[in-house]
Amino acid sequence: MAKVPVQFTLNGSEKAEFVESGTTLLHALRDKIGDTSPKGGCHQGTCGACSVIIDGELRLSCLTLAETCNGTDIKTTAGLAEGGVLHPLQRAFLDAFATQCGFCTPGMIMAAKVLLDRTPNPSREEVIEALSGNICRCTGYEPIIQAVLTAARANSQNAA
Amino acid sequence: MAIRRGRGVAAINYPTGMNLGGDPTQALVHSTPTGNFTVTLSSVDLGQGMKQIMAQICAETIGVPTDRVIIDTADTDTGPHCMGTFASRGTHRAGNAVIQAAKEARQVMLEVAAEELEVNASDLETDGEGNIQVKGAPQKSISIFDVALSAHFKRGRSISGRGMFLIPRSYPEKETGAMKPSTCYAHACTVAEVEVDDETGEVTVLTVKNIFEIGRALNPKMVEQQLVGGSWMGISHALYETTEPYYPNRDHGGTDFNQYLMPGPGDLAETEIIVLERPSADGPFGAKGPGEMCANPQIPAVANAVFDAVGVRIDTLPITPERILRALKAQAAS
Numbered sequence: 001m002a003k004v005p006v007q008f009t010l011n012g013s014e015k016a017e018f019v020e021s022g023t024t025l026l027h028a029l030r031d032k033i034g035d036t037s038p039k040g041g042c043h044q045g046t047c048g049a050c051s052v053i054i055d056g057e058l059r060l061s062c063l064t065l066a067e068t069c070n071g072t073d074i075k076t077t078a079g080l081a082e083g084g085v086l087h088p089l090q091r092a093f094l095d096a097f098a099t100q101c102g103f104c105t106p107g108m109i110m111a112a113k114v115l116l117d118r119t120p121n122p123s124r125e126e127v128i129e130a131l132s133g134n135i136c137r138c139t140g141y142e143p144i145i146q147a148v149l150t151a152a153r154a155n156s157q158n159a160a
Numbered sequence: 161m162a163i164r165r166g167r168g169v170a171a172i173n174y175p176t177g178m179n180l181g182g183d184p185t186q187a188l189v190h191s192t193p194t195g196n197f198t199v200t201l202s203s204v205d206l207g208q209g210m211k212q213i214m215a216q217i218c219a220e221t222i223g224v225p226t227d228r229v230i231i232d233t234a235d236t237d238t239g240p241h242c243m244g245t246f247a248s249r250g251t252h253r254a255g256n257a258v259i260q261a262a263k264e265a266r267q268v269m270l271e272v273a274a275e276e277l278e279v280n281a282s283d284l285e286t287d288g289e290g291n292i293q294v295k296g297a298p299q300k301s302i303s304i305f306d307v308a309l310s311a312h313f314k315r316g317r318s319i320s321g322r323g324m325f326l327i328p329r330s331y332p333e334k335e336t337g338a339m340k341p342s343t344c345y346a347h348a349c350t351v352a353e354v355e356v357d358d359e360t361g362e363v364t365v366l367t368v369k370n371i372f373e374i375g376r377a378l379n380p381k382m383v384e385q386q387l388v389g390g391s392w393m394g395i396s397h398a399l400y401e402t403t404e405p406y407y408p409n410r411d412h413g414g415t416d417f418n419q420y421l422m423p424g425p426g427d428l429a430e431t432e433i434i435v436l437e438r439p440s441a442d443g444p445f446g447a448k449g450p451g452e453m454c455a456n457p458q459i460p461a462v463a464n465a466v467f468d469a470v471g472v473r474i475d476t477l478p479i480t481p482e483r484i485l486r487a488l489k490a491q492a493a494s
């Protein structure tokens with residue numbers, strides 16, 4: 001099959017790759033570019049583990065074709081820490097023991113980030129709504145909900 | 161037709177690890193040239209936190225900070241034998257093996273330090289911060305870093321140890337069938353409160369209160385994390401999850417994640433966890449390990465609560481609306 005060129009910004013740096021037509025963004029990120037932070041759970045849009053942020057929107061990278069991402073701005077959990085300092089969401093997930101096997105964690109953090117970018121002080125119900133497309137097998141969700149609420153509080157304190 | 165409330169209780173006695181086959185776990189510990197300690201295991205960290213717990217156990221036994229320990233797991237081709245990370249046996253079995261291996265390594269470490277300091281090894285102690293000192297005269301000390309360098313490059317010693325934990329296989333008594341499948345038992349009790357809609361058969365779990373007796377909690381926050389997740393998982397088993405809804409008929413079985421039902425973040429019951437620590441006699445530092453038990457008592461507690469609410473006993477899992485409605489219909493007919 002013919003290869004197609006794709007170019008996008010990933011966590012602030014320019015990426016260019018040739019991919020087979022039909023390659024998912026998840027596959028391109030993990031196996032071509034080497035960003036393994038998005039996880040492949042179900043590969044059919046039901047688990048949320050592969051979530052990334054494309055032009056500010058939460059997207060399932062397993063259902064997104066790489067070739068449709070030309071010129072976009074993509075963010076993944078791997079790009080959140082700045083200069084070795086964890087993003088408030090990452091910090092809050094650690095502090096709340098909101099991760100066990102960790103497989104759902106990058107997707108949860110992406111979903112939470114889009115929520116907090118739009119709604120800096122979400123209610124518990126808004127957090128639940130935002131995470132409802134992401135499955136976690138291990139934690140029972142409560143520690144994750146608490147982590148997102150804590151990160152929101154930390155953000156608003158910094159802003160104040 | 162109404163929403164009916166019920167409350168159910170269940171208590172369990174849970175073996176952490178089975179030894180029906182005489183299942184061993186072995187561990188190897190060795191120091192690197194700079195005085196870090198590697199624990200090699202074939203046991204697996206699958207999210208339950210085995211690496212952290214084994215690092216704590218090794219560090220405590222050798223007398224170094226936890227961050228000086230590296231856990232190398234899960235190459236079952238090359239690692240020391242482990243029967244497997246199952247039956248809630250990781251902390252108890254692998255932990256005991258790590259203690260034995262770490263004790264042997266500690267002894268070699270103290271012997272090398274004794275040669276360097278020109279004292280008896282039995283007069284030495286660790287300060288827990290990476291140094292070895294003479295008991296009662298802490299000014300006479302040497303860092304474990306220097307001890308490891310000496311062992312490797314000067315004295316030709318390997319600071320290492322071997323560990324093994326095996327409870328001999330238990331055979332059933334011919335007459336009675338009695339046997340001893342485990343040496344270590346954890347306990348738990350759950351009270352669940354539910355609402356059952358007797359028109360739709362839908363069950364809502366309002367609260368779950370769990371109390372767990374797990375020996376010593378080696379890492380209390382990780383214990384809590386596993387118990388919170390496990391409690392949710394128990395409810396999920398009780399009410400939702402199955403790959404074989406009409407077993408043994410496969411016709412309506414799920415084929416992928418789309419058709420496998422699990423509660424999401426919006427379906428959480430109010431959950432309470434209480435931990436009782438009663439150190440076990442043969443566990444590492446008194447631990448039993450919570451293991452799979454964390455997801456067990458909720459299931460009979462929910463089944464009992466459903467009975468309390470609507471008077472039908474559902475003895476097949478999961479307790480689906482369909483099963484409740486069929487049971488209610490049978491009850492009304494009889």
Ligand code: FES
Pocket residue numbers: 039040041042043044045046047048049050051060061062063
């Ligand atoms: S891998 Fe994309 S939603 Fe599961």
Ligand code: FES
Pocket residue numbers: 098099100101102103104105135136137138139207
């Ligand atoms: S931490 Fe294991 S799936 Fe969420």
